Amino acid sequence: MNVADKICEKVRDLPEPLAREVLDFIKRIYSQHDICVEEMKKAQVSVMQQIWGNKEDDIWNEL
Numbered sequence: 001m002n003v004a005d006k007i008c009e010k011v012r013d014l015p016e017p018l019a020r021e022v023l024d025f026i027k028r029i030y031s032q033h034d035i036c037v038e039e040m041k042k043a044q045v046s047v048m049q050q051i052w053g054n055k056e057d058d059i060w061n062e063l
Helices: 003-012 016-052 055-062
Strands: none
8 A cells, every 4th residue: 555545544534624634734735846846947047048048059049
């Protein structure tokens, strides 16, 4: 049995209000992960602009 199955098994036994709390917690985890990914993408922009924005590589812009 994998971790997700074990979590599902435990959650099935919870009263509805507690199950909602678990769901809210999972949503928060997803949200935080999405925020981290977006922040990492933004942090890379300036570096990537230096790589993409040089004259030697302008030929690639036409592809």
